[in-house]
Amino acid sequence: MTTLNIATRQSPLALWQAEHIKDRLTALYPDLTINLLKIVTKGDKILDTPLAKIGGKGLFVKELEQAMYDKEADIAVHSLKDVPMLLPAGLVLGAYCERAAPTDAFVSNTYTSLEELPQGAVVGTSSLRRECQLKAHRPDLVIKTLRGNVGTRLGKLDAGEYDAIILATSGLQRIGLDERIRSELDIDISLPAVGQGALAIECRDNDPEVLALLAPLNDNEARLRLIAERALNRHLEGGCQVPIAAYAVFDSATNELWLRGRVGKTDGSLLLKAEKRITLVANADAAADIQTQNEQLANDLGIAVAQELLDKGAQEILQAIYAD
Known part of the structure; x- marks a missing residue:
């Protein structure tokens, strides 16, 4: 393979992500010519309507996926939290890359933390997940x-439309805007979105040469954590733009995978929580067997935590949101 085409959105963060993967692949394969195919998606065009009303974050990936179907692109680089839980036929996540900070960042020109905000302060976010957790913690906020x-x-914050806004920590860090982060929200207050902080690379499932090229970019620990989180969301039949949070952590001392999940009403009046731990396989006949078994265990863990949330009433909350 002599040429690889990467489909990407045109936002500064998306371009940083695509360039980052391009640089990593160039370091591995110096003779490979890598081009960026820059695409404007429907999600980039419709900016006056909440994502939950127009189809969720999948609107940021559909045109990129079409470019792969049309063989204009070989891969697409995504923020994993934007990728729908069910991929279109013929496409697969060929690599889960090392995960960056998963937290939510508190950004303000006046206040240093969420706790410092006065009653009635106006906080901006596009995420129902953040909204339900913020309202549960601070019901006085607007x-x-x-x-x-x-x-x-950031421009809307600087124009005085908000007292504070909440953004992904990793996104600000990746484009060199660390100085705008006044503090990071405690995970106990704002559990991250499924896949937050992680980059994933999507490609055609019948393209073994591309899959082989991407293999060195896989981070096995991140892969297991993210499989668990996405399995939870999938079992809840949730999209990317619903009040669902999930965060998995690997404990190397005990070889355990720990997954926490939440589903909440957007007004903060009810926030369901569930968590479970599972011990991963440490010995098998071959390394590939270990990875396969552990991926299945991670998937099962996600389903188990999701089922506990359903048993506590998550389905009723989500159905009400979908009906709205």
């Missing part, structure tokens, strides 16, 4: 919808 790329959102 949550307003905030859409657009990172620069647009």
Whole structure:
């Protein structure tokens, strides 16, 4: 293979992500020519409506997936939290890359933390997950919808439309805006979105040469954590833009995978929580067997935590949101 084409959105963060993967692949394969195919998606065009009303974050990936179907692109680089739980036929996540910070960042020109905000302060976010957890922690806050790329959102904060906004820590760090982060929200207050902080690479499932090229970019620990989180979301039949949170941690001392999940009402009046741990396989006949068995255990863990949330009433909460 002499040429590889990467489909990417045109936002500064998406371009950083695509360039990052391009640099990593160039370091591995110096003779490979890598091009970026820059695409404007439907999610980038519709900025005056909450994502939950127009189809969720899948609107950021559909055009990129079509480019792979049309063989204009070989791979697409995504923030994993934007990728729907069920991929279209013929496409697969060929690599789960090392995970960056999964937390939510508190950004404000006046206040240093969520606790410092006065009663009635206006907080901007596009995420129902963040909204339900913020309202559960601080029911006095006014949550307003905030859409657009990172620069647009920061511009609205700087224009005085919000007292604070909540963004992904990793996104700000990746484009060199660390100084805008006043603090990171405690995970106990705001459990991350499924896949937050992780990059994933999507490709055609019948393209073994591309899959082989991507193999060195896989991070096995991140892969297991993310499989568990996505299995939880999938079992809840949740999309990317619903009040579902999930975060998995690997404990190397005990070889355990620990998954926490949450589902909440957007007004913060009810926040369901569940968590479970599972011990991963340490010995098998071959390394590939270990990975396969552990991926199945991670998937089962996600389903088990999701089922506990369903048993506590998550389905009723999600159905009400979908009906709305």
